[in-house]
Each structure stands twice: as C-alpha cells, then as structure tokens.
Amino acid sequence: MSLQRAEGAAVALSRSSAAWRRSAVLATATSRAGAWRILSRGLSSTRSNSSGNGSTRRPPGSIDDGDDTPKRKKAGKLPEDASVAVLGGGLTGLTTAYYLAKWLPSTTKITLLEGSDRLGGWIRTDRVPVKVGGVEGVVNFERGPRSFSSLNKSTWRFDDLVLWDLALDLGLKVASPPDQPRYIYYPDHLVPMPPHTSFAAFAREPVVLESLWAGFGYVMRRLFNKKEGVPVEDLSIADWIYHITGSRAVADNLASAMVHGIYGGDIYTLSARSVLDRFYWVHYMPNLGPNMRHMAVSEQTFMETMAEDPQLRKLARQPRGALLNFGESGMETLPIALADALKGQANVEVKLNAKVTDLGYDSETKQIKITSGQNPTTSSEKYHKVISTLPSQHLASITNDIPSLKSSHSVSIMTVNIWYPQTNLKPPGFGYLIPLSVPPEQNPERALGVFFDSDVGVKGPNEPAGTKLFVLLGGHFYDSSKPQTGSTSTVPIPTEEEAIQQAKRILERHLGIPQSTPCYAMARLAKDCIPQYDRGHLDNMMAADDEIHAHFGGKLAVAGGSYTKIGAMGALRNGYDIARTVAKEDWLATGLEQMEFPTQFCGVPTERIPVRKFRRLK
Structure with missing residues (x-):
C-alpha cells in the first residue's frame, strides 16, 4: 500500500487525507473518440404499463425517438447540514455509508440502521x-x-474496481486461489467443464450430445434472421434460449445449472433480459472484431472514472484467478473493516437492533420519518434523505406507497x-x-x-x-x-x-x-x-421509480440486490453507485433512474480499457 493510501487508512475517513479526495471526473461525449454507439433494432418506444409478464414501458436498448416524457432535472449536491439514514447493515449498506462519509462534508449527519445485532448481512x-x-x-x-467473482476477464462489468478501491483505502489484502476444475452433475456423474478437460472428452458427454440440435438451431437462426431485433416481450431464460436455438436442452442442462449457482432460481420464471445481461444483449449486436469490446455507455463512464487512479489500475491488471477472497482471515474481513472505518467518524452513528418498522413522508417538514427499534413507540426520527438497502419485500412491508415492490420476492x-x-x-x-x-x-x-x-x-x-x-x-x-x-x-x-x-x-x-x-x-x-428477477422485473422497477418520486419527492432512494445487481461484488457496486449519485450528482435520485431510460451501448477499443490486460490480435 502506498504512503498516500496508508495515511488515508490510518485516519479513516478524514477529509484532510488526499486518499479520500481522489476526484472522479465523469467522461464526456468528447472523451469517447474511437468508441461508437450501438442501438438495438426492432423495438418501438412505448409507455404503457405492464402487468409484469410482458413488454416493458420503454424497451431497453431502443432509440428514444419521439418520447415526450419530461426528463427529471438533477437536484445537485446534498445540503451540507443534511441528515442521511442508510437502512440495512449488510455489504451494500456498509459500502453506501462508507462512501457517503468519504465524499460528504463532515457537517452531514449519517446514521446506519441495522435490524440485527451484527453488521455484514449474509457474510459471516x-x-x-x-x-x-x-x-x-x-x-x-x-x-x-x-x-467474490474476480471479473478479471470481463469487459462488460467492472464492479471489481470498487473492491480494489476499498482494498487500497482500507489496507486489505485480497487473495485469489488458483483456478481449478468446475463440474456439472449430469445425469448421474460429475462432468468436468472446459478448459480443465479436453473439448473432445466434453463433447462425448450426454449433457453436450443432448444439446447438439441447439447448436444447429442457433446457427440457422443467425443465418436467416440477421435483422432480428430485441424481443419486446420480456421472455424467461428458458423461453429466450428456446427462441434463439429451437431446443430446450441447453436451458435445462446448462443454463439452469448456472442459474442455480447464482440465483438459486427457476429458468422458467426468471427474466432473460434482467438475468443473462451480456449474453442477452450481445446476441443482438454486430461483431466488433478482435480489438473492440461491447460496453454499456454507463459502464464505460464508470470504468474511465475509476481508471484515473494509477494504483487502482495496477491492482486491477494483476494476474489472478476467477475467484477472490481474503484468505485465512475470511470473507467477514471486509464488513468488519468497513464498520471499523465508520465507527471512527464523529458524524456517523451506527445503530444495531434498530429494525425499521415504518417509513413515511412528512409533508410538513418534507423529510422522511422512520420508526425503528425493538420498541417502535420509542424511536422515531426524521431525515432529509433515506437510502434503503433493505430487500424490496421488506421495504414494501413498511410503507404502502411503493406498491410495485409488493410483487417482488x-x-x-x-x-x-x-x-x-x-x-x-x-x-x-x-x-x-x-x-x-x-x-x-x-x-x-x-x-x-x-x-x-x-x-x-x-x-x-x-x-x-x-x-x-x-x-x-x-x-x-x-x-x-x-x-x-x-x-x-x-x-x-x-x-x-x-x-x-x-x-x-x-x-x-x-x-x-x-x-x-x-x-x-x-x-x-x-x-x-x-x-429473483422474474419476468417483468424491469417494469416493476420503473414503476417503483415513479412511485418513490411521487410519494417521497426523491427523498427516498433504494439500492441492493433486489433492484440491479445481486451477489457480493454486486453489493459493493450498488453501494458505490448510490453513494456517488447522492453525494456528487443528484441527491434527490431514487437509485432506479437507470431503469427509466434506454440502455445505450458502445464499442470500445481494448487499448481504451486500462484496467484489463489483453493479448493484442492481428
């Protein structure tokens, strides 16, 4: 760890430390020379409400032509003397509170409310x-x-950069075990997966033989449906794979195993658009060649911002395997370090056993009123801004003003x-x-x-x-x-x-x-x-965005696995994103604004991705 980072860790979240003031200048359109915009084809822009099992109100990836919906203006930075509450002391809540304390002035009061007697959520x-x-x-x-998934070869997601940022700030040592074989159990034995077995041996397995028709069907559809656009209907994973291959075997044998390991979910109800992410979108994009990568414009902006730090760039480019952990100190190392950093700040209060039982908007003070604690009648406070990292079903249970979240599970x-x-x-x-x-x-x-x-x-x-x-x-x-x-x-x-x-x-x-x-x-x-991101998940989140603005005036925001990204690495990114938005860009944001507008993609040369190592192809 460099002297600058060491000093920053030693004084925790002190505003005097240069480590806490690393500026992050958002990339502008002019900085994207060499990158070009890809807009998906075949979609019409629509604003009709959905019942949660069909088309979206404005399909992601579509061109936003002719939409007269007024765009919300950003409110700018949070007032310096504001009080902010973060609900939930899991990894997303801790990360949110940490970056708020890092970026907001010391006159801002930050309160972290956790319903149990410990911090860290599911990490233990x-x-x-x-x-x-x-x-x-x-x-x-x-x-x-x-x-954590290292994402070391991904040019679609850069969530790992938040982990490296925290590791540098907090002085944590991240380990990466050597890559080892992965298996699928089918139908009655372990099947080793490439590259830890030969493709010839893998091809002789029933799990592959049963999927041969899917490969043929995929090739034929690509040849004869070259102008196919993104489906307006929000298909399940199983139905989408059948749509592009004409076979159920790939979904049942391979995709369901992957989904079991990540979501514990059912491929016949989970949304392909919301869950498969890169696999889904890239299917509809043109081939860019060996030295270009597809990327969401928002992800490119995030990557370029984080890559301004030379220490972080160096750390992100180091060779490592597919997984990351904290070695013998265990995964709980990170939430403990975040909690220790927060507890050392005069303007941060961490409350345990403070389960939130009621949340509402006080129109008189224009603040959010929260009731929490073991005895709900004794603890009620008002805040200028509340960021909920609670599961969406929990949030829906403590307020009647976000009905779109009631169907989530x-x-x-x-x-x-x-x-x-x-x-x-x-x-x-x-x-x-x-x-x-x-x-x-x-x-x-x-x-x-x-x-x-x-x-x-x-x-x-x-x-x-x-x-x-x-x-x-x-x-x-x-x-x-x-x-x-x-x-x-x-x-x-x-x-x-x-x-x-x-x-x-x-x-x-x-x-x-x-x-x-x-x-x-x-x-x-x-x-x-x-x-679970079931079919219609995107619609529900867009509706929740409208409801939060309508009933809470933007004073409430949400973040966490219920909304955008699941998993431990996703939790870090969720916390970083909402903290940055509230602290630096728009303090009245809901955290769901990205659901409201079309997903825009660009092609980025590998030479413009300084946080990944590439072997240049001719």
Whole structure:
C-alpha cells in the first residue's frame, strides 16, 4: 500500500487525507473518440404499463425517438447540514455509508440502521473448534458468500474496481486461489467443464450430445434472421434460449445449472433480459472484431472514472484467478473493516437492533420519518434523505406507497458446512452445480450444488488438513408460493438437522462419501436471501421509480440486490453507485433512474480499457 493510501487508512475517513479526495471526473461525449454507439433494432418506444409478464414501458436498448416524457432535472449536491439514514447493515449498506462519509462534508449527519445485532448481512465467517476421529483444531466456515467473482476477464462489468478501491483505502489484502476444475452433475456423474478437460472428452458427454440440435438451431437462426431485433416481450431464460436455438436442452442442462449457482432460481420464471445481461444483449449486436469490446455507455463512464487512479489500475491488471477472497482471515474481513472505518467518524452513528418498522413522508417538514427499534413507540426520527438497502419485500412491508415492490420476492437457501478430517474424498476443483434436468432419483433433496471449500483457499490459520464442503439446497425448490410443474415441484424446507442428513445422502450418492464417515457439520437457513428477477422485473422497477418520486419527492432512494445487481461484488457496486449519485450528482435520485431510460451501448477499443490486460490480435 502506498504512503498516500496508508495515511488515508490510518485516519479513516478524514477529509484532510488526499486518499479520500481522489476526484472522479465523469467522461464526456468528447472523451469517447474511437468508441461508437450501438442501438438495438426492432423495438418501438412505448409507455404503457405492464402487468409484469410482458413488454416493458420503454424497451431497453431502443432509440428514444419521439418520447415526450419530461426528463427529471438533477437536484445537485446534498445540503451540507443534511441528515442521511442508510437502512440495512449488510455489504451494500456498509459500502453506501462508507462512501457517503468519504465524499460528504463532515457537517452531514449519517446514521446506519441495522435490524440485527451484527453488521455484514449474509457474510459471516465462523471459526469453529472441531474434534473428529482424533483430529482437532479450529476450522474456518463461511456461512454465506465464500468468495467474490474476480471479473478479471470481463469487459462488460467492472464492479471489481470498487473492491480494489476499498482494498487500497482500507489496507486489505485480497487473495485469489488458483483456478481449478468446475463440474456439472449430469445425469448421474460429475462432468468436468472446459478448459480443465479436453473439448473432445466434453463433447462425448450426454449433457453436450443432448444439446447438439441447439447448436444447429442457433446457427440457422443467425443465418436467416440477421435483422432480428430485441424481443419486446420480456421472455424467461428458458423461453429466450428456446427462441434463439429451437431446443430446450441447453436451458435445462446448462443454463439452469448456472442459474442455480447464482440465483438459486427457476429458468422458467426468471427474466432473460434482467438475468443473462451480456449474453442477452450481445446476441443482438454486430461483431466488433478482435480489438473492440461491447460496453454499456454507463459502464464505460464508470470504468474511465475509476481508471484515473494509477494504483487502482495496477491492482486491477494483476494476474489472478476467477475467484477472490481474503484468505485465512475470511470473507467477514471486509464488513468488519468497513464498520471499523465508520465507527471512527464523529458524524456517523451506527445503530444495531434498530429494525425499521415504518417509513413515511412528512409533508410538513418534507423529510422522511422512520420508526425503528425493538420498541417502535420509542424511536422515531426524521431525515432529509433515506437510502434503503433493505430487500424490496421488506421495504414494501413498511410503507404502502411503493406498491410495485409488493410483487417482488426472494428465495431461501439451506446451507450445510461439512468438514471431514480425511483428505482426497473428492476430485480437485471448485465444486459442481446441479441442473434442473437431473432425474429426481439422483437429486430428491433438491440440491443446487456442492462447493469444495478446502480447494479454494477458504482456510483459517493453522487449520488442520481435511475435506471441507459446502452444500446448497432449496432455492426455488422451496418456493411454494409459485406454481410448479414436473421437475420443478417444490419440497418442504427441512430442519437444520434434517438438512445435514440430506447433505450426507447427497455426498454419498454423488461423491461416494459414506454417510457414516465421521465429520463435523452444521446447517443454516438463509431465509429470503437471493432476490429473483422474474419476468417483468424491469417494469416493476420503473414503476417503483415513479412511485418513490411521487410519494417521497426523491427523498427516498433504494439500492441492493433486489433492484440491479445481486451477489457480493454486486453489493459493493450498488453501494458505490448510490453513494456517488447522492453525494456528487443528484441527491434527490431514487437509485432506479437507470431503469427509466434506454440502455445505450458502445464499442470500445481494448487499448481504451486500462484496467484489463489483453493479448493484442492481428
């Protein structure tokens, strides 16, 4: 860490430190010489409301010709003596509060309200004493996210730049385990995925053979539908893949496995437009050649802003694998560091056990009134600006003024951590995912996947050798509120002890580890932990943007996985984006403005992407 960064970390969020005043000049149109705009074809601009299962009011990617809808004017910077509340002390809330404290003047009062007795949300690192089969020690168990996706090869998303920014500011050391094989379990065995197996061997697997027709169908559609535009209808992932391939096999066998690992969700209800992101949009864009990359204009602006810092550029370009973590100190290292930085600031107050039970707009003072705490009658405060990082269904439950959020929902995941003192109980690798198409007799417990934690660097100091596994169960299979058919039928949520026994049966069936093998195991139900972007998600968010402006005058904003980006890396980006908008650009923003306007793309030369390393092709 450089002297400048070290001094910045030492004085936490002191305004006198140059580390906290790194300016971020937004890129202008003139700075994009060499980049060109791509606008998707075949869409008409419309403002009709949707029921949540069809077309959007203004389709993303479309040209905004002839739309007379008045554009909202930015309100500028937040008043210096304002009071700001951040609801939720998970990773998004902590990041939001951190950057607000970093960018706002010290006269601004910032309050972070967390409903539980700890900060960090779903991220939790437990250090557990174990004694099994004569082997004892302390084992690190990650009870939630065990790593970040490094995005080291992505030129579509640059969320990792926020992690590098925080690592430099807070003096954190980020580790990257070597890339190892990934597997899919289908139909009754582990299938290694390229590049850790030959394409010839992979091509002989049933999971590929059953998808050959999809490849042929895709090529034919590309040849004969060259002018195909982005569908107006918001298709499910399964329906969109069928639309472009004419086959269900790719969705059921491959896409569902990916979605199980990220969303724990159902490909027949999740929105292709909202979930597949790059895979979806690039399908409709022209090929740019080897030295150009597709990019959303907003992402290019963010990338160029962050790339102004030479230390960050250097860190982002270092060789690393697909995953990132904090090594033996565990994933909880980051929320602890953010919380410590916040607690050292005179103008920041962190309140635990302050569950928000009511939220409303006081028209007399033009402020947001919040009721919170274990005894709701004793704690009511007003704020000039409130940023909610609560799940959308929680926010909808504490106010009647955002009805569009009432239809949103999340799925629950049962997690089982297991440690065996024996080594070599499994093949080397990151783990495996289980697609929707696996026969019920091979997956009656409705597991989503198994991760090999002993192979990805999630290991504590002096932790004894052994095999450490993390089993994911449930997701949309636990979601009885939605209609299910065939292989997507639901199962009851087990108790923690039942979940442990289910995990042992899975590991015996899939990996050959006898259920009687001595081990240490613990389970946890992460209730409503992963938001689901079902068809019509974009419509709902656009409607919520209108409702927040209408009922709260822009004094309320939202951020978090319920709205734009899920996952640990997405949480960091969500917090950064809303804090920057409120602190530097438009303090009356809702956080959903980007849903209201067309998604605009450009082509960017690789030489203009200084945070990624490229091998230039001729």
